[in-house]
Amino acid sequence: MTLLFLIACRALFAPEPPSVDRSDAAAHLTGNFRTDAPDIVRFGGPHGAPASSVQAVRFDAPDGFSINAALWTPDAPTGVGVVVAHGHYGQGKSSPEAQEIAHRLAARGVWVIAVDSPGVEEGDRPERQIHFADGAHNRGFLVSGGSSALALQLSGIQAAVSLLEEQGVESIGVTGASGGAVASFYIGWLDARVDAVVLAAPPPIPREAAASGCPCDHIPGHPGPDPGMLAQLTIPSLWMADVKGPRPDGLSGAADFRIFEGPHSYTESMQRAALEFFEVHLGVPGGPWVKSVPLLNLSTGTDPGTTRSVMGLPLQTDAQWTPAPTQETVAQVSCEGEGKVVLALGHSSLPTAVRDAYRVCSVSMPAPGAATWDESAWVESIGRGSVRADAVLGAVMAAAKRHDAVAIWAHRVWALVAGPSGLPFVVHDPVRDSSRLQPSDPAWVHVPGAWTGVIDRELNQALAVSDDVDLLVAALNNASGG
Numbered sequence: 001m002t003l004l005f006l007i008a009c010r011a012l013f014a015p016e017p018p019s020v021d022r023s024d025a026a027a028h029l030t031g032n033f034r035t036d037a038p039d040i041v042r043f044g045g046p047h048g049a050p051a052s053s054v055q056a057v058r059f060d061a062p063d064g065f066s067i068n069a070a071l072w073t074p075d076a077p078t079g080v081g082v083v084v085a086h087g088h089y090g091q092g093k094s095s096p097e098a099q100e101i102a103h104r105l106a107a108r109g110v111w112v113i114a115v116d117s118p119g120v121e122e123g124d125r126p127e128r129q130i131h132f133a134d135g136a137h138n139r140g141f142l143v144s145g146g147s148s149a150l151a152l153q154l155s156g157i158q159a160a161v162s163l164l165e166e167q168g169v170e171s172i173g174v175t176g177a178s179g180g181a182v183a184s185f186y187i188g189w190l191d192a193r194v195d196a197v198v199l200a201a202p203p204p205i206p207r208e209a210a211a212s213g214c215p216c217d218h219i220p221g222h223p224g225p226d227p228g229m230l231a232q233l234t235i236p237s238l239w240m241a242d243v244k245g246p247r248p249d250g251l252s253g254a255a256d257f258r259i260f261e262g263p264h265s266y267t268e269s270m271q272r273a274a275l276e277f278f279e280v281h282l283g284v285p286g287g288p289w290v291k292s293v294p295l296l297n298l299s300t301g302t303d304p305g306t307t308r309s310v311m312g313l314p315l316q317t318d319a320q321w322t323p324a325p326t327q328e329t330v331a332q333v334s335c336e337g338e339g340k341v342v343l344a345l346g347h348s349s350l351p352t353a354v355r356d357a358y359r360v361c362s363v364s365m366p367a368p369g370a371a372t373w374d375e376s377a378w379v380e381s382i383g384r385g386s387v388r389a390d391a392v393l394g395a396v397m398a399a400a401k402r403h404d405a406v407a408i409w410a411h412r413v414w415a416l417v418a419g420p421s422g423l424p425f426v427v428h429d430p431v432r433d434s435s436r437l438q439p440s441d442p443a444w445v446h447v448p449g450a451w452t453g454v455i456d457r458e459l460n461q462a463l464a465v466s467d468d469v470d471l472l473v474a475a476l477n478n479a480s481g482g
Contacts, residue, residue: 028148037162043300050290051075052106056300061159066307068116070298072106080171080282081111081164087178088214092116094298097177097266103293111167113160117153127309130216138310140446145315149216171282177266182217196281198274200266201242209383221385236281240270311434321447323420325394335361340406347411353473378444388444393417406480413445419458424479426472427465
């Protein structure tokens with residue numbers, strides 16, 4: 001009795017979570033994308049499923065950017081619909097974490113759509129990838145345009161909500177495990193049409209940039225966890241943790257928090273709890289537990305290569321990067337040779353003519369593990385809402401001063417920080433637009449306005465910009481007296 005009294009007192013007198021700038025967070029989560037109901041295209045014949053059928057589908061959200069999904073049609077439809085979001089398990093709509101709960105909901109008369117995020121299953125193509133290291137450039141492009149990878153994922157889920165409305169549903173839920181739980185939270189946070197959400201094995205929300213997990217779930221300028229943001233989810237929600245721990249700070253009174261120790265997944269015990277929760281809060285009919293569900297290949301079976309790429313999205317921002325160097329990072333510098341110093345940016349081996357005439361100091365950013373650039377620091381800067389290129393520029397300028405450099409040899413996108421460094425510079429193998437980017441190029445190059453004026457602005461300051469090594473060496477010699 002005493003323990004219950006203490007818990008009640010703590011809840012009654014707990015400090016109110018700090019307020020969150022909802023408008024700024026919402027802007028990064030909507031990303032100027034469409035939320036109206038798109039046209040839906042069905043692929044192949046429907047698969048049989050328990051008391052339902054399921055069919056691979058595709059729709060556009062945003063306009064011209066295809067989203068792959070699977071639609072479950074119950075044999076005895078009710079007025080309830082649920083969107084299933086997937087985590088980062090290697091698959092999307094076809095994963096067990098998505099299919100099992102979808103089958104069991106549909107068997108109860110629920111319309112279900114399981115939605116792929118860009119870059120998974122048949123959408124796993126470089127131009128559409130937003131997950132982990134492979135999606136770094138696409139994520140950078142989205143952030144530089146005032147949006148985010150999370151916004152792109154949510155646009156597909158919001159379009160799926162619209163499609164459920166077209167089926168005549170009156171109550172709408174969203175659920176998912178791990179990263180799917182993150183997406184479910186934000187849809188419930190953003191979209192007033194959603195009545196309840198169920199989160200299986202949720203990580204801290206917002207996701208911490210320095211923690212494990214996919215950077216595609218981060219909100220620019222909003223590192224986590226943030227009790228104030230959690231407090232703003234006021235619709236009924238079920239939080240099912242997979243490890244022991246306290247109730248997250250900030251959860252509203254509408255949140256039901258439970259612990260299901262076990263795998264980081266959407267386990268059977270979690271699915272049972274989810275069905276019971278949706279019975280109460282969405283009106284899902286009761287019924288027997290479906291013991292066995294099929295795991296189907298739900299691919300659309302077609303090549304999405306003709307659809308818009310991530311970097312082809314029409315982001316709406318007029319922002320342009322104004323260099324503001326910081327001193328938060330110390331560059332790694334390796335020098336060899338004699339004579340006047342030339343900094344080499346993004347290039348470990350310069351032409352013999354340069355190495356014979358100058359002392360060459362190769363500059364690189366701190367590289368955790370086997371990475372070739374400081375990806376983790378860049379990811380953290382997005383969470384803080386800062387521009388990583390400012391720290392890189394500051395590190396380059398400090399290295400130039402420390403080694404008394406007279407010029408810079410910049411390779412590819414490193415022209416971005418060579419320009420505002422204040423030193424004469426040449427650019428080898430210049431990159432003028434995003435179509436020429438390579439995975440080895442640093443993703444922090446995607447500053448606001450990078451491909452709508454900033455790169456050209458910096459290249460125009462160069463002594464020479466060319467693939468011709470002899471021309472670059474001559475320009476360097478003329479400027480430095482070499």
